Amino acid sequence: MEKLISKYFVGGESFGLDAYEKDGGYGAARLIFDKFDAKGLIEEVKKSNLRGLGGAGFPTGMKWSFVPQNTGKPVYLVVNADEGEPGTFKDKYILWHVPHLLIEGMIIAAYANNVHKAYVYIRGEYTEPYRKFQQAVDDAYARGYLGKNIFGKKYDLEIVVHRGAGAYICGEETGLLESLEGKKGFPRLKPPFPAVVGLFGCPTVINNVETLSYLPFIINRGAEWFAKLGSEKNGGMRLFCVSGHVKKPGVYELPLGISLRKMIYEIAGGIREDRKLKAVVPGGLSAAILSAGEIDIGMDFDQLKAAGSMAGSGGVIVLDETVSMVEALMVTMRFYAHESCGQCSPCREGTGWVYKILSRITGGHGRSEDIHNLADICSFMGGTTICALADGAAMPLRSYPQKFRSEFEAYIREKRSSEAQQPGYESAGSEIKRGEGVGAIL
Amino acid sequence: MNQELISKIFVPEIKKKTDALVARYETRRASILEVLRLLMDYYGHLTLEIEEAVAAYLGIPPIDVREVVTFYTLFYTAPKAKKRFNVCRTLSCHLMGSDKMIRYLENKLGIKTGEMTPDGEWSLHAVECLGACEIAPMLQFNDDRFCGHLTEKKLDELIESAKKGEQKTSSGKKQAAV
Numbered sequence: 001m002e003k004l005i006s007k008y009f010v011g012g013e014s015f016g017l018d019a020y021e022k023d024g025g026y027g028a029a030r031l032i033f034d035k036f037d038a039k040g041l042i043e044e045v046k047k048s049n050l051r052g053l054g055g056a057g058f059p060t061g062m063k064w065s066f067v068p069q070n071t072g073k074p075v076y077l078v079v080n081a082d083e084g085e086p087g088t089f090k091d092k093y094i095l096w097h098v099p100h101l102l103i104e105g106m107i108i109a110a111y112a113n114n115v116h117k118a119y120v121y122i123r124g125e126y127t128e129p130y131r132k133f134q135q136a137v138d139d140a141y142a143r144g145y146l147g148k149n150i151f152g153k154k155y156d157l158e159i160v161v162h163r164g165a166g167a168y169i170c171g172e173e174t175g176l177l178e179s180l181e182g183k184k185g186f187p188r189l190k191p192p193f194p195a196v197v198g199l200f201g202c203p204t205v206i207n208n209v210e211t212l213s214y215l216p217f218i219i220n221r222g223a224e225w226f227a228k229l230g231s232e233k234n235g236g237m238r239l240f241c242v243s244g245h246v247k248k249p250g251v252y253e254l255p256l257g258i259s260l261r262k263m264i265y266e267i268a269g270g271i272r273e274d275r276k277l278k279a280v281v282p283g284g285l286s287a288a289i290l291s292a293g294e295i296d297i298g299m300d301f302d303q304l305k306a307a308g309s310m311a312g313s314g315g316v317i318v319l320d321e322t323v324s325m326v327e328a329l330m331v332t333m334r335f336y337a338h339e340s341c342g343q344c345s346p347c348r349e350g351t352g353w354v355y356k357i358l359s360r361i362t363g364g365h366g367r368s369e370d371i372h373n374l375a376d377i378c379s380f381m382g383g384t385t386i387c388a389l390a391d392g393a394a395m396p397l398r399s400y401p402q403k404f405r406s407e408f409e410a411y412i413r414e415k416r417s418s419e420a421q422q423p424g425y426e427s428a429g430s431e432i433k434r435g436e437g438v439g440a441i442l
Numbered sequence: 443m444n445q446e447l448i449s450k451i452f453v454p455e456i457k458k459k460t461d462a463l464v465a466r467y468e469t470r471r472a473s474i475l476e477v478l479r480l481l482m483d484y485y486g487h488l489t490l491e492i493e494e495a496v497a498a499y500l501g502i503p504p505i506d507v508r509e510v511v512t513f514y515t516l517f518y519t520a521p522k523a524k525k526r527f528n529v530c531r532t533l534s535c536h537l538m539g540s541d542k543m544i545r546y547l548e549n550k551l552g553i554k555t556g557e558m559t560p561d562g563e564w565s566l567h568a569v570e571c572l573g574a575c576e577i578a579p580m581l582q583f584n585d586d587r588f589c590g591h592l593t594e595k596k597l598d599e600l601i602e603s604a605k606k607g608e609q610k611t612s613s614g615k616k617q618a619a620v
Contacts, residue, residue, distance in 0.1 A: 086533055087533065089575055123573065127587075160467070167515065180472060182471035183510065243575035244534050244575075249575070285533060285571075331531070332533055335533075
């Protein structure tokens with residue numbers, strides 16, 4: 001299978017500017033100025049069926065077409081490199097191995113949207129990827145590929161690299177904008193959508209690292225070619241991140257719509273020690289879990305949605321037969337309790353209480369009403385909040401007990417307790433944290 | 443008063459760097475994450491005095507700085523240990539045995555998760571997903587290097603090399619770099 005982005009993921013190598021150019025790099029960025037006007041470029045990207053690969057899967061070309069161009073305000077491009085969905089680590093590979101590919105994609109997106117200033121928001125923990133990317137930006141400036149009159153054309157583009165400081169919620173696009181404006185990352189009410197009122201009150205295009213990194217390929221080889229690589233309405237390839245109990249965890253670039261069974265058993269080498277598969281998280285921690293019997297499915301946005309789960313960020317976490325699903329859900333909900341920003345009550349309180357109940361169950365003190373209570377709390381967490389974090393938490397919270405109910409019942413009935421360590425809410429850094437309300441009730 | 447405080451915290455070297463950061467953004471406030479990071483790197487951790495100076499320098503209320511400092515996990519408001527282990531505990535790392543690694547480090551360092559040794563040398567924290575599930579179980583050392591495929595033996599080696607002031611990274615081929 002042909003590799004596109006991942007052909008650059010070679011050993012410990014990071015492609016610098018010379019190496020990238022030798023491979024044809026920046027060819028697409030040079031081409032667009034003569035070949036397309038902004039509208040034509042958006043049409044081309046629409047034809048490619050490129051979807052937003054950060055998690056939402058929104059068609060990229062359509063997203064761009066919503067940006068108003070006659071407001072008298074500048075339009076910003078913001079790159080979401082705040083990769084934080086558990087099970088996802090692909091953007092790190094791009095930033096590390098081939099930072100210039102992202103810069104080239106950004107130039108293309110900027111030209112299509114009449115953008116002259118772009119921000120890249122990199123998660124604070126990605127220290128080395130940040131250094132690599134910043135170096136690449138400096139090199140591109142030095143060679144006249146960024147700054148004034150890029151490539152000698154009458155077009156200016158400035159890129160600012162911005163680092164986050166540790167908060168999952170800043171991967172949510174409006175939380176990211178708040179954070180970029182120097183505030184805590186509380187997501188905004190929508191509408192207005194960022195396309196209209198985004199960064200500093202101006203129209204803003206927000207795209208994921210991987211989405212932008214496919215643009216040079218689409219320009220070089222054509223939208224139709226890209227669209228044909230994937231399944232219907234799901235153009236192209238994507239970088240799947242496979243982790244958990246497989247023999248060969250890693251990043252795999254595969255066509256959208258590939259069978260999950262094939263991904264696990266052929267591409268990722270099957271289950272460790274040839275054990276039995278128990279369950280799979282197909283699209284980052286916030287995706288509903290699939291049982292072993294549900295893996296004959298095509299991994300694209302539409303098929304996974306139809307199956308009640310989601311393609312999300314492409315993070316595939318594989319669980320073998322030894323896993324306690326109760327413990328796995330406790331660990332999952334601990335994440336959301338920790339990362340809820342605290343703005344909306346259903347999320348702040350819901351994630352906290354759910355984690356508390358699950359800790360009680362895995363601690364051997366489960367009560368007979370607990371399964372009912374989990375479902376009850378879950379029912380008011382979805383669709384009641386400003387952003388999708390609570391909906392993301394509700395997906396595993398609903399699906400685990402649904403598909404593995406007997407395990408939850410057995411835990412409670414037998415007062416089974418888990419070996420899992422349950423450190424509380426402490427984390428690196430300052431003592432007072434997001435979701436302090438939750439910390440207080442625990 | 444404000445000018446005095448600003449001069450005290452924003453010494454010439456820091457002021458120059460801060461001004462360069464501020465200039466990148468449309469508003470002074472937007473630079474705050476980078477400015478706080480700069481000050482933390484220089485002073486070790488963020489004190490209330492630093493927060494007040496940042497507020498004055500960026501022209502925002504001190505409470506807004508407090509909100510930012512306490513919202514994000516990477517800002518330290520108390521002195522940090524010289525050698526810090528932040529072990530990931532989210533699902534992929536959990537599946538691959540992060541609990542065992544945390545317990546091993548607790549015994550080895552003689553502290554509980556979330557604590558620092560009395561001599562201020564070591565600290566151990568359990569943290570949420572760091573985006574390195576392919577090398578699970580993993581930890582981040584001193585808020586910088588990722589160390590993956592952890593085993594008890596690897597943790598021993600990591601502690602030894604940290605004592606010698608080295609930064610050991612994962613031995614995986616691709617991941618050695620990441």
